[in-house]
Amino acid sequence: MSVRARWTVTAVLVLAGVAGCGTASSQPSAGSVTVKDCQGKDITFAAVPARAVTIDGWAAQVMARLGLADRIVGTGFAGPVRAEQEPFRGQLATVPVITDKIPSTESVAALAPDVVLTGFPDFGGPPGTPTEADLAAMKAPGVAACVNTKAGPMTDLSAMYDYLARVGRVFQVADRADQVIRELKAREDTVRAKAGPRTRVLALADNPVVGQPVKALGGATPVNALIHLAGGVNVFDEVPSMHADVSPEKIAALDPQVIWVVTDLSFAKATGRELVDQISANPLLATTSAVRDRRILSTSQYVVGFPTPLTIDGLEQIAAGLRG
Known part of the structure; x- marks a missing residue:
């Protein structure tokens, strides 16, 4: 069973150590953006995705913080959506909930997404949920959070900042993502100083x-x-x-x-x-x-x-x- 399966099937927890997640992205041509997946491979988006499916509410939270909630055509595992604070919870209020569990491959494919996002380390944990191969068949690239649970104790929030940066690049709102990251890091620094x-x-x-x-x-x-x-x-x-x-x-x-x-x-x-x-x-x-x-x-x-x-x-x- 994968790491993601253990976290979703048992609904356990998560942050920090990132292995192979690129925070830097490149733009090979006008209108296209390339980011790294969790294995360090390039994913190229020829255009800004218009239809996004979030496998879980954690990915939906990230989208809302970047002002992209209106791009979400469906979300699974909605608990984190309901935990979000205003005004972001309000932005997510109209997002269709596919299921309160991890959505099936069929239910994701039926929404014809341009991109599929998850706050988990990878895709395809519970049986019947979308794998990387399933997403390739849908022609919907997947963007995961790249949380590395095998690199020793987690001691920082680099996975969160990396994920915000990559999602910001995919939707070409990098400046907005940078601003959110700066604000969050300032709050983190305040905590650490005390x-x-x-x-x-x-x-x-x-x-x-x-x-x-x-x-x-x-x-x-x-x-x-x-x-x-x-x-x-x-x-x-x-x-x-x-x-x-x-x-x-x-x-x-x-x-x-x-x-x-x-x-x-x-x-x-x-x-x-x-x-x-x-x-x-x-x-x-x-x-x-x-x-x-x-x-x-x-x-x-x-x-x-x-x-x-x-x-x-x-x-x-x-x-x-x-x-x-």
Whole structure:
């Protein structure tokens, strides 16, 4: 199963390390633009795409921030669309939702897109969803976010900035993309400048159950990057995967000072405030400094799951929580 499949089928989280994603693009001739895909290959657009399908709401968020929501003829996995803030949520309000899951190849092809975008690392995760070969058959190039989960712990937001730049080039609104990137980097710099001593953070996606491994989030997640930039350290930073299946005893030994609950995962037994309350009262975590000091934070995966401008909101939230 691909990395993208694990994130979508289990609805897990994401940001940062980018492998083979080109931030620079070239214009071989007037009216055409060439950008790099996640393998470093050129994708050339002879004209500005008029019809875009976003596989997921994270890609739709990026389009809205660049003023391109009116180009979207359909989106899948709409949770991130509903999490977006005004005025961008208003821009996305009229975008047709294909499905609240990852759309099938047939449903994407039926919309006759000029381009297909995803906030995931690649295409074709869950069976029946569009692969790169399917997109080639549709004559609709795919633009993915190029999040690299195999290059060690994620510690920066380069995937987000790269994705904004490439989408901006594809739609020939590079100046607008540059402005958005500058604004987001300024907010990131403000957070980093205020970071204090490193705080030990445990990131959880579900409430631990007796006799089962605790589902913590490892270093290969965007959440890890946000913790790092906010001035914390993920207690499972060195786990080279998205999930760190660990024992309660291991967590007790590491004694996290803050627990960050990432909500809205499909496999979680509860969500939102209910999940936070369950974790706060869980006896398996009762000995941690985080529970004793009542330092339990929460953010939706729709905000921090994959590289979009909304991720900076998540960064500011976790930073405020660590300082508090």
